[in-house]
Amino acid sequence: MDVAGSIKDRGEVRIHESLDELSTDLVDYIAELSEISVKDRGVFAIALSGGSVISLIRKLCEAPYMKTVDWSKWYIFWADERVVAKTHVDSNYKLAKDHLLSKLPIVPSHVYSINDSLTAEEAANEYEFVIRQLVKTRVVNVSAITDCPKFDLILLGIGPDGHVASLFPNHSALEEKNEWVTFITNSPKPPPERITFTLPVINSAANVVVVATGGGKAEAVRLAIDDVGPECPVLPARMVQPGVGKLVWFLESPAASKLKRFC
Numbered sequence: 173m174d175v176a177g178s179i180k181d182r183g184e185v186r187i188h189e190s191l192d193e194l195s196t197d198l199v200d201y202i203a204e205l206s207e208i209s210v211k212d213r214g215v216f217a218i219a220l221s222g223g224s225v226i227s228l229i230r231k232l233c234e235a236p237y238m239k240t241v242d243w244s245k246w247y248i249f250w251a252d253e254r255v256v257a258k259t260h261v262d263s264n265y266k267l268a269k270d271h272l273l274s275k276l277p278i279v280p281s282h283v284y285s286i287n288d289s290l291t292a293e294e295a296a297n298e299y300e301f302v303i304r305q306l307v308k309t310r311v312v313n314v315s316a317i318t319d320c321p322k323f324d325l326i327l328l329g330i331g332p333d334g335h336v337a338s339l340f341p342n343h344s345a346l347e348e349k350n351e352w353v354t355f356i357t358n359s360p361k362p363p364p365e366r367i368t369f370t371l372p373v374i375n376s377a378a379n380v381v382v383v384a385t386g387g388g389k390a391e392a393v394r395l396a397i398d399d400v401g402p403e404c405p406v407l408p409a410r411m412v413q414p415g416v417g418k419l420v421w422f423l424e425s426p427a428a429s430k431l432k433r434f435c
């Protein structure tokens with residue numbers, strides 16, 4: 173790792189010169205969290221996102237992780253999904269399945285993809301219902317503070333506009349306080365219809381990881397992490413503030429190039 177440190181209230185920051193190093197550190201970290209969670213709770217409930225983060229965790233399909241990780245205890249969810257068929261090129265499920273899940277010995281019934289035969293609103297409601305059942309049986313832990321699900325890990329990318337999951341700047345979905353899963357029909361990034369975990373769910377997780385690569389994310393990363401003044405816009409990525417959970421940023425150096433403390 174090239175640089176590592178913590179910034180008050182913004183979690184731990186890990187900066188890597190190369191995508192290869194970032195990817196190795198990231199999969200090591202995920203394997204470590206899986207081991208801790210399986211030891212503590214007997215299961216590991218992880219929520220994935222779309223975008224480049226999936227290719228960055230493909231090393232999980234290689235040695236040593238294939239043999240060292242207890243895949244039978246993994247439960248897979250999505251922090252957000254596009255409302256398209258699971259076979260569609262835009263589907264976050266398809267992305268993860270093609271590049272990761274189909275190569276791992278994960279129990280098929282432990283993969284909780286979003287129902288693609290419903291409207292955005294119905295799919296969001298159904299996904300929340302499914303998660304509620306899994307909270308009852310503690311496949312997904314519960315936060316004692318917020319009563320929200322407490323995923324063992326929520327893995328997020330960040331857009332150049334500072335969006336995370338399908339929570340976009342200035343969108344009313346950011347205000348959602350009661351629902352665990354909500355839907356939008358006017359995403360500024362296509363496709364327009366999406367369902368997404370809400371901020372209370374993201375911020376109730378035991379661990380949240382945000383991954384940013386490329387110089388196009390540098391300004392969003394600065395606004396999300398640095399101690400910027402009140403005149404700066406509060407991006408969705410800055411609203412990621414796990415209450416008791418741990419937040420770690422995995423940054424490729426160009427994405428970290430505007431961070432004051434690390435320049």
Ligand SMILES: O=C(O)[C@H](O)[C@@H](O)[C@H](O)[C@H](O)COP(=O)(O)O
Binds near residue numbers: 225264335
């Ligand atoms: O559904 C989506 O559009 C993705 O989940 C999205 O939120 C993604 O994670 C970020 O846009 C970062 O994507 P990149 O890492 O590919 O830039």
